[in-house]
Amino acid sequence: MSEYNSKAKEIVILGGGFAGLWAAKEFGKKEGYNVTVVDRNNYHLFQPLLYQVASAGLEPEQISYPLRGTFRKMLNIEFRMAEITGVDLDKKVLHSDVGAIPYDGLIIALGSVTNFFGIEGAEEYAFSLKSAEEAIDIRNHILSCFEYAQHETDPEIRKELLTFTIVGGGPTGVEYAGALSELVNTSLHRDFRGLNKEDVKIMLIEGENGPLNGYPDSLRNYAKRRLEKLGVHGWYHQHVTKVEADKVTLKKGITIPTRTVLWTAGIRGNKVAEHMGVPLGHSNRIITTPTLQLENHPEVLVAGDLALPMDGDTPLIGPTVAPNAIQQGAHSAKNLMKYFEGEELKPFSYFDKGSLATIGRSSAVVHLGKLKITGFFAWITWLIIHLLYLIGFRNRVIVFINWAFEYLFFERGVRLIMPKTKDTVPQGKVDEYSTESTEGEALNERSSST
Template sequence: MRVIIIGCGFAGLKLARNLVNKENIEVLIIDKNNYHQFQPLFYQVATSGLDASNISFPLRKIFQKARNVRFRLTSLLEIKQAENKIVTTIGAFDYDVLVLATGATTNFFGNEKLQENALPMKSTVEALQLRNHIIKNFENALLATSKQERELYMTFVIVGGGPTGVELSGAIAEMRKYILPKDYPELDFSEMKIILVEGSPKTLAVMSEQSSEKSRKYLTGLGVTVETKTTVKEYDGTTAVLSTGETIQTTTLLWAAGIKGNVPAGIEASLIVKGNRIQVDRYNKVEGTENMYAIGDIACMETPQYPHGHPQLANVAINQGKNLAANLIHQVNGNKHLQAEFEYHDKGTMATVGRNLAVVDIPIPKPKLHFGGWFAWLIWMSLHLMLILGVKNRVQIFINWLYKYFTYDQNLRLLIRTAFREEDEVK
């Protein structure tokens, strides 16, 4: 069985690892990056808490001992379903089974002006670009000739009150409190504004009422202005216009307000549902196909428990990859009757806001167990350390977190220049 996996995020990686050295199965991984990236910690790279290499792991190293797994660094151009073939930038490949694990990207909901000027954070590269932008802002603030100009660089608007927006807001607020005043003693950080804008009535809307309330309390305690029931209508690079009519002058608008699936060319439009996801059955098979599957954020599976599709979480993606791997092994061994439908068992949700500040919801026992503060923060750190690939990465992250905890500092505020013209140095 020739299995091609498009994308090596949480879902694709779990599937490939569970097929390693299985008899009568050949696996080809297609990805535009040669590394797996740990998305939940992108915000720490963006705010100089971790180095990009700490949350990335080379794919070829992962599969060094796999006799049946190969990797090609390329981008998918088109799926030719009738021919059981995919077309990439380096050529065409035939398959017996095709698995789409292309994940999701930032959703600007059709607002081209926002897409042009806002800063997303859905990849390691974007996280590094955001880190550069934040550091540049304060270098530029030092050169500002008026308070109004300085406020442009020292005002941060974060759009989206989900885990990413909450974690980004808290991390930037902690930088303002502990780190930036030491780096830039010439600046008055009482002028720095951090504004979190959320369209729904509360932050962390997918979590319990207690977690939502606590996250907002933690954020306001750190000096973050939280504006709920509010959306950003326009942003031209310096002026954000809110649905309330308020305008905010800023050069930094961080977009964490939504995601949409990365649907490749060759998928029938009738199979694409809300959120740009692909409709699949309970086995993750794309509806109307015999040998094409979709797993992770790109897949929309309707079940009695999740009639509108599963939440786009790492745990869902990992378990779909695991379930599909078992089904493919049964299929190649002639045991189709042993194939299992996928069902997601929610083990809990968590988010961190800052130092000793986090919230955790655990659905068992019922009613849902909730707790916050230092203990929740400790659980959040422990779980993320366990999920990171590679012992070396885990050790480096743990040392970074330990150093930051005791020194209230972090030493990764590096401005990596991509241009060498003198006029591009700062502004």
């Protein structure tokens, strides 16, 4: 039972992702505040490992943790499962599907959604990877493609089924390309004896001259070579202009026949922000002061992917990664407490702890200050850091066991086509194949705060 203090300030934190969770932890250390964390899901999702759910390596519950369990020992923190529909900044009231939620101070940490940049057909036909449901949909779809291709007699359709296109060569795109290649070359190669590995094509489309733009050149070149070794076809200096059910069209008129498009090319602020009456900037992100406050409502702060701090006309954008969200979440909580206690607020400054990405088995790139590591030791570093940040001791143990099993036996254990939230029949095949599944509701967009 929470210790409710009737004289304490009522604080609401929107979102249970990295920013919201770390903001709540700061308030959990301090008396004088009643805090309510609001999220549409009752769990925190560890998004950096979501691609492993989509590539049959992990189950979503292994990288998720109940928010109520997280706050169990923080007696001034409450959780409320609700979907926010708007906010009245003047009256300090949130509107939600469970009614009005008043506040004295507010931290908005609703995260981001996939940015399709208005590309024709992308939102309709491409998969995004921002929620557990979407990861399961991708896994279902990939495995379904192999099931149908096993008995497909038309070589053109079979080619489309076995061509997998990933748009965006950032860490998520690179990590998923590596994981998918390993899935194809190990478990699926043994499961589907009628298919040749050479029939499967994995395409990575990136507008820059190689993967991992923003990393040091030596690490980018290593990633490029590693992807080539895994059989990933890099299409660099290329931009997608159109996505259809059975093909992708590039800027120069080149078409790639494919039934699978995974979009990891960018993010934008959660669409809920459009209904809040707050100032929005680039990519639908909420404009704040350097202290993460709304300019005309200093009791409202924004943290994580949704925040766009501005110093005059200069954006102070940090990377849209978990460490930035964690730091902004903690900083916004400290600043909100300073605001109520009459102290001077501090501008946010991102402390770069480094960047890292894994590229398949025993291979990764790590950039920590002047230190640049590749290969096996970088991969071990990647494993340790992700296990440490994963919420829940049980989750850490289970994920470690899964990784050890996969490493020792070259086997992915979650090759299951589960009940669907939408059709997993490969795009364009719904009328040609008979299925007994019940049609599910269309996917709702989920924020990174889940």
